[in-house]
Amino acid sequence: LDAVSYGLICQELERGDSALRSFVSVQSSLCMYPIFAYGNEEQRRRWLPGMAAGELIGCFGLTEAEGGSDPAAMRTRARRVGGDWVLDGAKLWITNGSIADLAVVWAQTEEGVRGFVVERGTPGFSTQDIGQKMSLRASVTSALFFDGVRVPDAQCLPGALGLKGPLGCLTQARYGISWGAIGAAVACLREALDYAGQRQLFGRPLAANQAVQVRLAEMARRITTAQVLALQLGQLKNAGRLQPTQVSLAKWNNCRMALDVARDCRDLLGAAGISLAHAAIRHALNLESVITYEGxxxxxxxxxxxxxTGLNAF
Structure with a gap:
């Protein structure tokens, strides 16, 4: 499956709901990718086949209460005890947390940040779901807790040391998000077109008004521009030339675009736009999360x- 094909899958999944694409991003980019890229052959054989078959579900433990945008400030610690590692700390806003069979967890060690695979049922490892969400309601979001969690050295990812490990995973996920957000925007435009064509106002369809057509055309322009950007990213990724900064630009641009389109769609639907009988408000609320997570x-x-500029401002 090449990068463009994967992107199109993400687009169509998010056309249904951002939570569906989020599940795929976590499973593939944030869990399977680090095991494949940073793990050894034994680790790949142990977990990847089951994850690829959907028999094992993963989650990605990086974000903490004290530092979402500053992963270097993480407080979760891992210390060596004999031939094992002992983890203490907590992670927050973790997709798939309580339903995951395994968690790829990032923790500070004496050598720097390292990644660990922690399996469900390990003593001291617990989860708690986060409720009362107005966004990504079709997705499980949890907190992870590590209280003296002991894992063997065989579950430490040997190829990851420092923040480059988790940041590399985020680059993979952001690529899929850049495509996925387009799907949500397409769903909103489709709904706006259907509604404006059927809704009668002042004796004619709402879509017969110049102002409405201008807004619909503007949505189409934004979506098409984002699709061209995503396609260019996919072609660069296929060629092995994709850079993290390019992915950041696309994630920012396409999520901003999708949220703007969803809000415009909701507005065009008038009072009906706040009803869950229509998809616009659900997509808009979901995209508030999508524009926030993964950077x-x-x-x-x-x-x-x-x-x-060549200057670091953060």
Whole structure:
């Protein structure tokens, strides 16, 4: 499966709901990718076949309460005890947390940040779901707790040391998100077109008004531009030339685009736009999460700004 094909799958999944694509991003980019890229052959054989078959579900433990945008400030610690590692700490806002069979967890060690695979049922490892969400309601979001969790050295990913490990995973996930957000925007435009064509106002279809057609055309322009950007990223990724800054630009641009389109669609639907009988408000609320996770809009702006100026502002 090449990068463009994967991107199109993400687009169509998120056309249904952002939670569906989020599940795939976590499973593939944030869990399977680090085991494949940073793990050894024994680890790959142990976990990847079951994950690829959907028999094992993964989650990705990086974000903490004290530092979402600053992973270097993580407080989760791992210390060596004999031939094992002992983890203490907590992770927050973790997709798939309580339903995962395994967690790829990032923790500070004496040598730097390392990744560990922690399996469900390991003593001291527990989860708690986060409720009362207005966004990604079709997705399980949890907190992870590690209280003296002992894992063997065989579950430490040997190829990851330092923040490059988790940041490499985030680059993979952001690529899929850049495609996925387009799907949500397409769903909103389709709904706006259907509604405006059927809704009668002042004796004619709402879509017969110039102002409405201009807004619909603007949505189509934004979506098409984002698709061209995502396609270019996919072609660069296929060629092995994709850079993290390019992914940051696309994640920021396409999520911003999708959220703007969803809000415009909701507005065009009038009072009906706040009803769950229509998809616009659900997509808009979901996209509030999508534009925030895997790097906020501001973080990606600063990444692009650093590339342009050569100066680090964060």
């Amino acid at each position: 906020t809009q501001t973080i990606h702006q600063l990444v692009v700004g650093r590339e342009l």
